[in-house]
Amino acid sequence: MLPRICTAQELWWINERSAVGDGVPWCKLIFSIKESVYKLFNPIHGVFLDFLEVTVSLDLDRKCFQAVVSENAHNINCEYHGRYMIGASHVYSSAFLPC
Numbered sequence: 001m002l003p004r005i006c007t008a009q010e011l012w013w014i015n016e017r018s019a020v021g022d023g024v025p026w027c028k029l030i031f032s033i034k035e036s037v038y039k040l041f042n043p044i045h046g047v048f049l050d051f052l053e054v055t056v057s058l059d060l061d062r063k064c065f066q067a068v069v070s071e072n073a074h075n076i077n078c079e080y081h082g083r084y085m086i087g088a089s090h091v092y093s094s095a096f097l098p099c
Contacts, residue, residue, distance in 0.1 A: 002014075002027055004051060004052070005027070005030065005031050005034065005051045005052075006027065006030055006051070006052075007052055007055050009055065010030055010055065010056060013026075014026045014027055014030070024086055025086070025091060028091050029058075029084060029086065029091045029093065030056050031051075032084070032091050032092070032093040033056050033065055033067060033082065033084060033093045033095070034051050034054050034056065034067070035093075036082060036093045036094055036095040037049070037054050037067045037069070037080050037082075037095045038054075039095070040080060040095045040096070040097065041069060041078070041080070045074070045076055047072075047074050047076070049069065049072065050072070053069055053070065053071055053072040054067050054068070054069050055067070055068045055070070058084075063083060063084055063085060064081065064082065064083050064084070065081065065082050065083070065084060065093070066079060066080075066081055067079070067080045067081070067082070067095060080095045080096070080097070081095070081096060081098060082094050082095035082096055
């Protein structure tokens with residue numbers, strides 16, 4: 001299932017982080033972030049967005065992310081930012097438009 005959600009770059013990053021053994025569900029976090037981006041992207045552009053059309057980069061120290069939308073059928077390229085939190089049993093993410 002992960003190859004349908006995560007880009008090759010994201011899969012590599014998840015594997016590297018998993019080797020550290022921190023127990024964080026990174027794949028769930030990336031899924032949550034991509035869902036947040038879709039919920040922001042779709043009402044603005046009115047088109048479907050595939051998981052693999054979004055590339056996520058995490059800033060672990062600040063608990064924020066950058067999500068770049070590119071390589072899609074509609075030639076829409078944009079960038080979103082957001083924040084995330086990892087709780088005991090849930091992951092949370094929120095994407096927003098820059099001011």
